[in-house]
Amino acid sequence: MRLDLKDSRIFSAVRLMSSFRFAGNGLKLAFLEPNMRIHFAAGTIVSAAGLIFSLTRLEWCIIIGLIAGTMALEIVNTAIEKAVDLVTKEYKPLAGMAKDLAAGAVLLYACAAVIIGLIIFIPKL
Numbered sequence: 058m059r060l061d062l063k064d065s066r067i068f069s070a071v072r073l074m075s076s077f078r079f080a081g082n083g084l085k086l087a088f089l090e091p092n093m094r095i096h097f098a099a100g101t102i103v104s105a106a107g108l109i110f111s112l113t114r115l116e117w118c119i120i121i122g123l124i125a126g127t128m129a130l131e132i133v134n135t136a137i138e139k140a141v142d143l144v145t146k147e148y149k150p151l152a153g154m155a156k157d158l159a160a161g162a163v164l165l166y167a168c169a170a171v172i173i174g175l176i177i178f179i180p181k182l
């Protein structure tokens with residue numbers, strides 16, 4: 058049976074909706090992780106400070122990028138941890154390296170986010 062253009066568009070829309078549903082499920086799963094909740098709490102506090110100190114549009118763009126970037130990296134870190142645990146539960150140096158590298162990426166970005174946050178907020182105090 059041949060599908061016409063209209064059918065393939067419907068399938069694309071269904072596939073797109075499924076992708077959003079799976080991604081939404083990923084976000085829900087991420088929030089079960091304690092570290093993700095810490096990032097979310099920090100992001101909420103920084104956003105509240107942003108409202109109090111009336112950040113400019115550009116400053117908001119930077120802060121939102123930093124908050125979302127840190128949380129996105131944490132999600133990738135969690136995904137890597139899960140994938141490593143799926144591959145092996147035994148002690149393997151490569152498994153440890155993979156987890157440590159992923160955690161290092163989060164730490165690096167979070168440190169940069171803190172420094173940039175201080176550069177933005179300190180002159181407003």
Ligand SMILES: Nc1ncnc2c1ncn2[C@@H]1O[C@H](COP(=O)(O)OP(=O)(O)OP(=O)(O)O)[C@@H](O)[C@H]1O
Binds near residue numbers: 146157
């Ligand atoms: N299979 C393994 N082989 C070798 N080292 C491992 C292994 N699993 C974990 N490790 C080491 O233990 C550390 C902690 O791993 P774990 O899976 O407990 O992450 P976690 O503490 O839950 O991380 P997070 O706090 O980000 O959720 C890793 O960063 C790694 O150094």
